[in-house]
Amino acid sequence: xxxxxxxxxxxxxxxxxxxxxxxxxxxxxxxxxxxxxxxxxxxxxxxxxxxxxxxxxxxxxxxxxxxxxxxxxxxxxxxxxxxxxxxxxxxxxxxxxxxxxxxxxxxxxxxxxxxxxxxxxxxxxxxxxxxxxxxxxxxxxxxxxxxxxxxxxxxxxxxxxxxxxxxxxxxxxxxxxxxxxxxxxxxxxxxxxxxxxxxxxxxxxxxxxxxxxxxxxxxxxxxxxxxxxxxxxxxxxxxxxxxxxxxxxxxxxxxxxxxxxxxxxxxxxxxxxxxxxxxxxxxxxxxxxxxxxxxxxxxxxxxxxxxxxxxxxxxxxxxxxxxxxxxxxxxxxxxxxxxxxxxxxxxxxxxxxxxxxxxxxxxxxxxxxxxxxxxxxxxxxxxxxxxxxxxxxxxxxxx
Amino acid sequence: xxxxxxxxxxxxxxxxxxxxxxxxxxxxxxxxxxxxxxxxxxxxxxxxxxxxxxxxxxxxxxxxxxxxxxxxxxxxxxxxxxxx
Amino acid sequence: xxxxxxxxxxxxxxxxxxxxxxxxxxxxxxxxxxxxxxxxxxxxxxxxxxxxxxxxxxxxxxxxxxxxxxxxxxxxxxxxxxxxxxxxxxxxxxxxxxxxxxxxxxxxxxxxxxxxxxxxxxxxxxxxxxxxxxxxxxxxxxxxxxxxxxxxxxxxxxxxxxxxxxxxxxxxxxxxxxxxxxxxxxxxxxxxxxxxxxxxxxxxxxxxxxxxxxxxxxxxxxxxxxxxxxxxxxxxxxxxxxxxxxxxxxxxxxxxxxxxxxxxxxxxxxxxxxxxxxxxxxxxxxxxxxxxxxxxxxxxxxxxxxxxxxxxxxxxxxxxxxxxxxxxxxxxxxxxxxxxxxxxxxxxxxxxxxxxxxxxxxxx
Numbered sequence: 053x054x055x056x057x058x059x060x061x062x063x064x065x066x067x068x069x070x071x072x073x074x075x076x077x078x079x080x081x082x083x084x085x086x087x088x089x090x091x092x093x094x095x096x097x098x099x100x101x102x103x104x105x106x107x108x109x110x111x112x113x114x115x116x117x118x119x120x121x122x123x124x125x126x127x128x129x130x131x132x133x134x135x136x137x138x139x140x141x142x143x144x145x146x147x148x149x150x151x152x153x154x155x156x157x158x159x160x161x162x163x164x165x166x167x168x169x170x171x172x173x174x175x176x177x178x179x180x181x182x183x184x185x186x187x188x189x190x191x192x193x194x195x196x197x198x199x200x201x202x203x204x205x206x207x208x209x210x211x212x213x214x215x216x217x218x219x220x221x222x223x224x225x226x227x228x229x230x231x232x233x234x235x236x237x238x239x240x241x242x243x244x245x246x247x248x249x250x251x252x253x254x255x256x257x258x259x260x261x262x263x264x265x266x267x268x269x270x271x272x273x274x275x276x277x278x279x280x281x282x283x284x285x286x287x288x289x290x291x292x293x294x295x296x297x298x299x300x301x302x303x304x305x306x307x308x309x310x311x312x313x314x315x316x317x318x319x320x321x322x323x324x325x326x327x328x329x330x331x332x333x334x335x336x337x338x339x340x341x342x343x344x345x346x347x348x349x350x351x352x353x354x355x356x357x358x359x360x361x362x363x364x365x366x367x368x369x370x371x372x373x374x375x376x377x378x379x380x381x382x383x384x385x386x387x388x389x390x391x392x393x394x395x396x397x398x399x400x401x402x403x404x405x406x407x408x409x410x411x412x413x414x415x416x417x418x419x420x421x422x423x424x425x426x427x428x429x430x431x432x433x434x435x436x437x438x439x440x441x442x443x444x445x446x447x448x449x450x451x
Numbered sequence: 452x453x454x455x456x457x458x459x460x461x462x463x464x465x466x467x468x469x470x471x472x473x474x475x476x477x478x479x480x481x482x483x484x485x486x487x488x489x490x491x492x493x494x495x496x497x498x499x500x501x502x503x504x505x506x507x508x509x510x511x512x513x514x515x516x517x518x519x520x521x522x523x524x525x526x527x528x529x530x531x532x533x534x535x
Numbered sequence: 536x537x538x539x540x541x542x543x544x545x546x547x548x549x550x551x552x553x554x555x556x557x558x559x560x561x562x563x564x565x566x567x568x569x570x571x572x573x574x575x576x577x578x579x580x581x582x583x584x585x586x587x588x589x590x591x592x593x594x595x596x597x598x599x600x601x602x603x604x605x606x607x608x609x610x611x612x613x614x615x616x617x618x619x620x621x622x623x624x625x626x627x628x629x630x631x632x633x634x635x636x637x638x639x640x641x642x643x644x645x646x647x648x649x650x651x652x653x654x655x656x657x658x659x660x661x662x663x664x665x666x667x668x669x670x671x672x673x674x675x676x677x678x679x680x681x682x683x684x685x686x687x688x689x690x691x692x693x694x695x696x697x698x699x700x701x702x703x704x705x706x707x708x709x710x711x712x713x714x715x716x717x718x719x720x721x722x723x724x725x726x727x728x729x730x731x732x733x734x735x736x737x738x739x740x741x742x743x744x745x746x747x748x749x750x751x752x753x754x755x756x757x758x759x760x761x762x763x764x765x766x767x768x769x770x771x772x773x774x775x776x777x778x779x780x781x782x783x784x785x786x787x788x789x790x791x792x793x794x795x796x797x798x799x800x801x802x803x804x805x806x807x808x809x810x811x812x813x814x815x816x817x818x819x820x821x822x823x824x825x826x827x828x829x830x831x832x833x834x835x836x837x838x839x840x841x842x843x844x845x846x847x848x849x850x851x852x853x854x855x856x857x858x859x860x861x862x863x864x865x866x867x868x869x870x871x872x873x874x875x876x877x878x879x880x881x882x883x884x885x886x887x888x889x890x891x892x893x894x895x896x897x898x899x
Contacts, residue, residue, distance in 0.1 A: 055709070055710050055711075096657045097656050097657045097658065098657050098658055099658075159669060159670075162640060162670060162691040163640065163645055163668070163670070164639065164642065164645065164727070165645050165648075165649065165668075167649060167652075170646060170649050170727065171649075171653060173726075173727060173730060174650075174653065176573060178575075178576070181731065181734055181735065184731050188693070191691070191692060191693060193692065194692070194693075194888075194890075197785075198888075203784070203785065203788050204783075205699060205702060205783040206692060206695065206699065206783070206890070207690055207692060207699040207700070207702075207703070208690065208691050208692050209688065209689070209690060210637075210640065210669075210670040210671055210689045210690065210691045211671050211687065211688060211689055212669050212671050218688065222688070222703050222706075225703070225706045225710070226702075226706075229706055229709070231702075245657075246645075246648065246649070249652060249657050249660040249665075250648065250660065250662070250665035250668075251665075252657075252660070253660040253661065253662040253665055254662045254665065254666070255662075304712075305686035305687070306684055306685065306686060307633070307675075307678045307683065307684050307685065307686065307687040308678075308684070309678040309679050309681070309682045309683055309684045310679065311679065312602065312666045312667075312672065312675055312676070312679070313662075313666050320684070321684060324684060328712055332712075436671070437666065437669050437671070437672075437675070438669070438671045438672065438674060438675030438678070438687065439675060439678060439679070439687070440671070440675075440686075440687050
């Protein structure tokens with residue numbers, strides 16, 4: 053297959069604070085609902101209670117109501133994969149016959165950071181080894197493959213905040229290269245004290261709701277969730293008469309090679325990734341209907357993104373959806389890809405949550421109101437610690 | 452040990468500037484950009500170290516930028532907060 | 536798919552660089568150290584392979600390394616050694632990608648971050664330790680030091696991390712957006728790992744890993760990094776040959792498909808849970824070797840076997856399999872150096888849940 057062949061997206065699953073499935077999430081986005089609060093599932097000794105976007109207890113997902121032998125991140129991943137595979141019309145029997153790969157992005161899902169276990173270890177107590185066993189059983193891609201009996205390659209991408217975007221791009225490449233009939237690709241991450249304390253220590257968390265691109269933005273809010281896309285070749289989905297919800301047209305990726313935590317001020321990596329993605333699918337700014345930006349709400353990220361989008365995609369409306377979901381780290385790129393496709397289907401984008409006042413330092417601001425989409429193509433992009441920049445271009449599907 | 456000397460030790464130790472001696476850090480030299488050449492990650496690490504070693508909180512980076520101009524300004528900032 | 540191997544860099548318990556690897560392979564001696572681990576109510580001496588990354592200061596000024604911790608140091612050193620070996624240290628790396636496979640990621644930084652919280656409370660959590668605990672920190676440091684602005688990928692898939700990440704590395708080269716990939720595997724030893732081993736496996740009384748004694752728990756924890764400078768096949772004969780195939784599968788769907796004439800390098804590293812899978816799925820009488828007793832047990836050891844395979848293809852020989860007991864494997868294993876019969880080597884690794892990866896290398 054040509055390296056630029058469009059890949060069909062036949063199913064989508066998504067859960068986060070905004071909703072237990074993709075439809076609920078999109079309803080929340082267009083209704084302007086922002087469900088944020090200080091964390092309920094864990095406590096912290098910070099005097100300030102930084103808000104987060106937690107998945108509420110009433111959302112059901114695999115093992116949520118019982119003590120499970122796999123970690124929350126893996127359970128979120130499996131739940132999203134289940135919704136996606138059902139949406140794609142795959143029967144369990146077919147899934148197990150074909151070569152279906154799994155490519156999932158995460159950060160917490162691959163970290164052995166169980167505080168209780170480690171505290172007991174440090175004290176010389178004799179802790180139960182469940183924490184270690186659970187970690188070893190919880191590699192998100194492996195868990196999905198195991199749960200659904202999938203036989204293709206497995207890959208858990210740990211590229212920090214661009215992991216979900218990267219996983220989808222990498223998964224599409226497996227289909228183009230002919231090693232898989234289909235790929236379950238996405239990202240998942242749970243909220244936990246470690247990342248909560250980590251981002252607060254970096255002084256990039258907002259003590260109120262985040263305001264991406266706003267003049268008064270102070271930082272990000274963390275969130276949790278998972279999203280999965282079912283990717284397959286166009287021939288394959290036509291053969292089984294399954295409509296494509298969207299086409300994954302291309303993926304571009306580049307590294308700033310600048311700093312461990314800060315993006316390059318000139319946005320060089322993002323520019324390179326955008327150029328690579330647009331060139332690969334032969335699109336220009338004129339073709340792009342909208343951009344789902346990374347838009348975390350940190351002063352630095354939003355400044356860089358606004359400058360790059362103004363330079364490379366002038367006039368193209370953009371938004372951040374992190375005011376509806378929080379920053380879900382390894383899941384972010386996948387959740388935002390799911391939202392991008394849903395917005396292409398609906399031919400509209402919600403307002404960029406949290407944005408009210410343009411920042412005079414930023415050349416370009418996101419949409420403030422629900423906006424009709426002009427165009428059949430959209431971009432979803434992510435920037436990550438370590439300087440990764442990842443861009444996906446999606447085209448309209450069969451609707 | 453006075454505050455400035457303690458700060459120099461903390462900077463060398465906690466920011467891993469092992470090739471420097473305390474004598475090489477001038478009290479008035481800029482800590483960030485030119486001078487010592489610290490960056491944004493050093494800034495937030497220094498905030499944590501100041502909290503840990505002196506019990507003084509730097510609430511945000513506006514406050515931090517002001518305090519971190521030099522060893523002298525940081526030392527003064529800390530001593531003022533402790534006295535208050 | 537044919538991916539050219541132009542340079543290799545390795546950091547292990549035996550030292551660093553191709554020469555040290557060569558010496559270790561020729562002598563067959565292991566360089567096991569011992570550390571004290573407290574578990575099960577008592578302190579035990581535990582054998583372990585540990586790495587020294589001091590050689591990194593020969594490449595990079597100490598000040599530029601101040602944030603580079605042990606996990607990242609092993610990766611940076613491995614990558615610089617690979618570039619040096621390929622004669623590509625000084626080139627412009629704008630079109631170089633960095634792809635890293637890691638079984639467990641930056642474990643020491645993860646636990647050190649928790650230490651900072653335990654010591655002085657949530658408000659004193661160290662942001663530097665947090666930044667370094669994100670598993671792609673090693674790839675980030677390499678990119679920053681080399682100014683490598685191609686795409687960056689870190690994969691964490693336990694024992695299948697190397698074949699999984701390598702697949703993407705080779706696909707990126709085929710896609711032609713980049714001209715070179717610095718590909719490597721890195722894993723570090725940490726106290727929690729040592730403790731967990733004591734709890735799961737008890738004390739190891741064996742003086743060395745016996746990979747071919749399939750039912751024996753003889754694994755010895757190790758750490759290190761093995762890196763490769765890879766490019767597309769340009770029609771020339773690269774220094775170390777080619778990667779020609781990557782298989783990733785699960786025994787539930789059948790075993791690996793091993794071409795006739797292949798010499799297999801077995802990633803068996805003394806874990807009795809996956810040891811028996813090797814003789815079960817490898818045709819009897821197949822020519823094989825195992826070198827894990829030289830460098831230790833850790834998830835990305837496939838990358839180490841790949842460097843040995845690359846060296847074997849270059850030197851046109853199969854190094855002796857080190858061993859401290861007679862071979863009862865049913866496979867054609869030699870404890871003496873031998874000629875390479877065919878220029879085809881397969882690096883095979885089984886994970887404990889039945890997954891496997893097979894990376895094929897060819898001399899031409």
